[in-house]
Amino acid sequence: MTTLNGLQDRVAAGNEAAVDQTGETVPVCPVCQGFGFYTVDVAPEHPDFGAAFPCECRQRSHRRRTLERIHALSYLEAVQDKTFSSFLQEPPGYGETARASLREAHRICRVFADRPTGWILLAGITGCGKTHLASAIANELAAAETPVLMLTVPSLLDRLRATFAPDAPQSFSQMYNLVESVNVLVLDDLGAQSSTAWATEKLFQLLNERHVRELPTVITTNLPLWEFEPRLQSRLGDKHLVNQVHINAPDYRVWSSDPGGETWADLNSLDLHQGETFDTFDVRRAERRNGQQDRLAMVCQELEQWLEQPRGWLVLAGAPGSGKTHLAAALANRWRNSGRHVLFASVEDLKDYFRRTIQADGAAAARRTAQIREVSFLALDGFSDTWESVRRGSGWTEKRLRSLLEYRFDAGLPTVITTHVEPERWERWFQHRVFNARKSRYFRLEDPPEAVR
Structure with missing residues (x-):
């Protein structure tokens, strides 16, 4: 009868080397002699006596096949x-x-x-x-x-x-x-x-x-x-x-196809407003009446709730000094601090950007405009006198601005707009979108006291 030790001796003698699946000759493992398991030489009373242990070569082989x-x-x-x-x-x-x-x-x-x-x-x-x-x-x-x-x-x-x-x-x-x-x-x-x-x-x-x-x-x-x-x-x-x-x-691929050209990031003026946050917005300012304080506190709370799952337009209206730019910047800063893309720009700067890019290269202008259309959070500050030209739809830049806003509205992309223009002066297409309860939020901030205008 062939004993286990005798069988191991025969395998060791006859299989100094083996052939793997690729046809290459590989040495037989000196520990287990190719069995994949080994025993230890211990006394019969030892708990490991007679036990077979997986050899390291077997584990390596299994790991290699898994990889x-x-x-x-x-x-x-x-x-x-x-x-x-x-x-x-x-x-x-x-x-x-x-x-x-x-x-x-x-x-x-x-x-x-x-x-x-x-x-x-x-x-x-x-x-x-x-x-x-x-x-x-x-x-x-x-x-x-x-x-x-x-x-x-x-x-x-x-x-x-x-x-x-x-x-x-x-x-x-x-x-x-x-x-x-x-x-x-x-x-x-x-x-x-x-x-x-x-x-x-x-x-x-x-x-x-x-x-x-x-x-x-x-x-x-x-x-x-x-x-x-x-x-x-x-x-x-x-x-x-x-x-x-x-x-x-x-997008590096778009940028690298037009090296040296402006990107939407060049427009971003949010760094100028980095100190304007919800924490620094003083709703209890002494010159505000009690009713104004309560109303502004409620507006801030609703804005923060909107930012948890922002969709569509959010329009902040009010006279100069009412706090609309501060609150728009607070929203943008909160979004950016979470590590996401944001573009905060004045309407006039955006129009100037459109003019410069179209003069430089029409194809590049289209690519850069597409980037702005898709940015995850857009804040446009200052629909004031500029809004008159947008209403009339005169000029290429005004039409591009309207197209940008309509696209973001239809796509439900977060877009914050500030303006001091009264709603009755808005163009009908803009009115319909601002007061669309499914896709827009509208906040009218009360006029500030004369002392802070």
């Missing part, structure tokens, strides 16, 4: 050039706000790649650098042989659906379990998927399981948090687990 399987699913080869060293933290021509945002996002992602814990939600407009940083994390982890799976959300859902095909190499449960439990999951472009009931439910189940187990996860999106369905919104908004990183930078 190969995950790598085959990922699209890392398509983004292998996206690294931390190739990420531009300070693109030439960018404003300081954008550069600071890129530096901070790079720092946070670099720390995560060194020690992946918790979740990162990278948010911002298309082309701001979200996917580059997510890819850099995945490439760094893959180089360190950490199991990391990177997919776009639409691609992930397509792969899960494909498992139902009769000739699918993997079952749905095999694919789902792999994605659900992989050490680090990187999902690009959340919100770009088709919103079928099946897709919504499977995506939530997947992310909810990883949320419960606190598995390291990186997600990119160009949607604001409030646009996700409530359950997913709750998981993504968990501040104890999720580090929300909002990249406040323009």
